[in-house]
Amino acid sequence: MKIKNVTIKNFRSLKDVEIDFDDITTFIGPNGAGKSTVLRALDWFFNGAKAGSLSEEDCSYGAVNTAIEVRVVFTELTATDRQALGKYVTTDMETFTAWKTRTPDGVETLSANAKGYAPFTEIRNTPNATAKRDAYKKLRASSPELDLPSANTGTAVDDAMTTWESTHPDQLENVPEVQTNFFGFNSNSKMSGLFDFVLVTADLRASEEAQDAKSTVIGRILERSIDRSTVDAEVAEIVESSRAEQQAIYDRAFGEQLGKITNELNRVVKGYTPGRSVSVRPADVELKAPRTTFQLSIVDGETETSIDRQGHGFQRTLLISALQMLAQSGTAGDEGAICLAIEEPELYQHPIQAQAFAKVLRTLTEDESNQIQVMYATHSPYFIEAQKFHQVRRLTRSSDIQPEVSIHAATLEEVKSRLNGIIKPSSVESQLDGTISNQLSIAVFADRVFLVEGTTECAVFYGLGDREGVGSLEAAGISIVPVSGKMNIPLAHAILSTLGVPVYAMFDADLGFEDRASSAGKSSEKIEEERKGHISSNRKLLRYFGYPEADFPMEKVGNQVAILEDHLEDHLHKNWPSWTASLQELETSTGISARKNQEAYRTVTLRSEGPVPPVFQAVLQAVQVRA
Template identity: 40%
Template structure:
């Protein structure tokens, strides 16, 4: 499952912006136009308001209501994605739309699903008991639905799912809130399908140099480190320890608890017959700790914390982790997609390192069998491949006054042919547009105007 397009409404400086995405998407434009805001809107969509800082000041100044909305359309659905999404992505549906809204502090995720309208009315009721009662009423009022009797809401919901899968011709689109189907804020299900990692311009590697779940290095390690063998061996150790604990309980507590049970049973028999008291030990099973990893830097003979390194080295550490991931990501990770959103990837880098980083990001996409997506906001031509000009999105500020807006421009081969109609032949464009015409175009994509001359010497 990959991001196809994003529609952002009233998020910071973006009043209404619709952006399509490719396997690699380059966001370019002047400073302050909103490139990073697009990435931060996606980070909020996937990972929520981690700092609890989202508020009314983040709503666009011209918004009619204090509401933020980010809608994401996904395509490239795999069998794993469809199984997890259920009625959001039945067979025959090529894309799925999910949106997140914030309004007056209320944060929720909603999805566009297919459902049988009468069943959907039942699901929208508040309590499980009310929904079960409504199911029974629907079953009695419309025998043609052939609904089975249900002992509880879970059985009723399962019966309705079976009915919808067997009669797809009567399904209609419906908005389904995350509180019903996604779990808390919907992030649980989304995290199973796409691991969205946002690397901000102010990110410091020392903040990310451990295996905490929310850290960049930790997320990368989750893809690059196979824990299965170690987990299996730790489970075997825990099983042996549990057996040993039970043996100690039986040998130490067993005799004394047996005497205590007999004594209490004798006392209870004086007041009530036919019952015995049994006292047994409750074996506490400790929670198995997950192995974590910490990153340190050996500088000469000294082993130092990452925080003691300069900004350039810290950025290089993150690049190195991504490069390693590109080379070693395991095929079995294909059940979950990885999406990397990077703000100003050229920061703190030597020019040669910058070129390596650009190659790493493209290699990451090429090596991941369409299970990785990369997007970045950049001011550097190094991260622009003119041969793939259709991957570039240029953001510009439009309008004036108190409430300027932002629009996005992109170019496809068909649009290029149309714009040059009568000037350059279609055959020439299709043959040379990604070779001869764009040889030195990368830097030119960042300029405000272009001057055409007849020859290289001119």
């Protein structure tokens, strides 16, 4: 069993959102967008009181008269799941839906879809046996074709409806059944052992999770790895024997004395109350056999210390290691599932450790023999793989007085559809596996993205931004992303824009390619082949951005894309002479070639005198304003 879909209503910053889940689901977005709120809503759904009771402050922007609701749809139901859930999952059901609600008066109810006859729902929800019997009698009278048997008690009515449903499966449908004890994911109920949800918050202390308790990470590992029953039984026998021996000592030491006191006391009592007597004896010894518990400490050389005396980094490493072991040691039951929800998994971690952790958990989820699901709320690109962009959920928040959170996701099918007629569907995956994947993992975190062909454009425009204040583009949340060739622009643009990232792009039409090809000594056949390639690429790019097609389009700065007639360096040499002079001075002073050197181009752009070419100023403005 795994989570397929979640709907959250009126919970903190989430007014009404619906989220699809994968084996790994990565939540990204700016601070305050609601990434952690999603995880905490699920923690309330699964763990209830352990996660803490909700209050009116948890309602979205003071909507205290509206219920808080979290609905979860499960998929990949196993035979064990179906057997445990019974009527809630019949053989024809591919999913199972359950939800938790907090009403405005503070009452929390747990519900699940069961297969049933819809008219019976109102009868089952009646407040008492008399009302149930009357409602059933009314249905019998109004619908004689149902051939319902008579029933004179509430229990008889329930039995009659259940029997009727079992013999009329073709008339059943999904109906909500409300029970306050349905879930109990961590107790003896229908969901116990089927699905285990573990939330690791950013402020979770490893010292707390290292305690041997039922709800802690270490406690869960020990519970699944160690059978304490035999030892606990033996200890219980020792305790009982000790209790009996202690009682015998009391009897031997005090028996005679207490016997005398009893006789004397009864002699006096009988004078006042005939027929009754008293007894004085040693009180029964109360000894309770303790449950076997374990203690975790840290050994550093010859020194052993408690976990809370370690640094934050080591504590987080220990917690992550325990989570990994928890996932590897087995799931919630013999065939149950475990879901790890981790807030800021990169916290306190060395980058290499963070990468290793992300890889291990991804490997665990990709193993079909495991029933493991993982979700992150992260700011780190280490927990995103561009090839798996469909696993990203990007949250954005409007700037209204009562802002609304939106969830953005992109599927491979959606991206291929946007690229129809531009890139062959079979080529999309291969392009993702190329150099574009190295850039997308960072680009998805940007507030705005500027897509360019290569590192030259990237360096020059970062340098132009520096002229307004060093690092000004980065400070504005703008990321310039080189995609290694203009025909990679549509794919990157399609993915980012589908994820809700504002995107601006720029490419050059390579009008001067023929002169460069001739200077390089290329044959006429090669030049003609190159011409066809440029024409094809230019037309596809214009088609993608909705412009009239042309072999070699003219220079243009539009709302979505800027087009240069020829490559950037040619434009710099022709329109910004001081830039070329500054580059030559840098090469002379350093004694190295600065051609295509990204840092050199950024420095030269910052230091060059003279007016910046108008087209570059227009592009920079478009990136900052329209992107």
